[in-house]
Amino acid sequence: MPEGHTIHRLAAHHHAVLGGAQVVATSPQGRFTAGAARLTGATLAATEAYGKHLLHHYQGGPGGGILHVHLGLYGTVADGPGQPPAPVGQIRLRLVGGPAATADGSPAGGPPATAGVAARQHWLDLRGPAACELLTEAEADALRDRLGADPLRDDADPDTAGGRIRRSARPLGALLLDQTIVAGVGLVYATEVLFRAGIAPTTPGRRLTADQWQRIWADLVTLMRIGVRRGRIDTVRDEHLPEAMGRAPRNDRHGGEVYVYRRAGQPCLCCGATVAAGVLAARNTYWCPTCQPG
DNA sequence: CAGATATGACAAC
């Protein structure tokens, strides 16, 4: 699940269901005991996504702080109304009071709960994360400073990212995954955006023109915004969708329609050539030898 | 039911 679109989606959702409310935090596995104690009684003031990093800003209570979560390869966050299921996650946040969520699911702002406001019950479980820790403001600044341009953030600086890419001899398939250059792009988006650009993942960054980078960046912004909306990665143009081509829709756990990601050995949706697979910088990569000439 | 694998990242060679 977790490329940048997933994290941005979670940040917005968590603000909608827990924003402005006091929380009770527990550490069922005992790996976040001190952090949970500092969060309990604090109020979730804001949520933020930067690349694949999720930040919860807590104020008040016994100290508050910035909860930093990175899901890594297989971390998940689940949440829901009412009583939580059996405590198994690394961290659990339980809403104990706050303004009622708006009907359309938009962020519930306003002050914390006051007497007479019906308390919501909402739980959140974090399981299998690569990182779950409390940061200071300075540490959060340092985290943002070491991340590159996030196509889903308004403050992104694609020119700096493009400059670094176009001065590098490393292959584009690795450069797009370098979170200090571009933040939030993972294997699926990197693989697919290069297919859509008609550029092989082995191409050195310095062979990319400024115009090509501009188009790749714009495509990432477009694709990842769709990903946030739909909660899945779709990169296939209308004319190559299953309905348009009379083929069966993709039906694996990812769900999205893609051109080459994990389609090794299958025919390219554009030209029919066999999709190739390889390993680049310790990550799987896929491409069409015809549509993406090296 | 054991083993492989996964949209990730980092430390240690």
Add this chain to the structure above:
DNA sequence: TTGTCCTATCTGG
């Protein structure tokens, strides 16, 4: 480059 983290899911026997 390889190993490790650590969870869920899918595969083959």
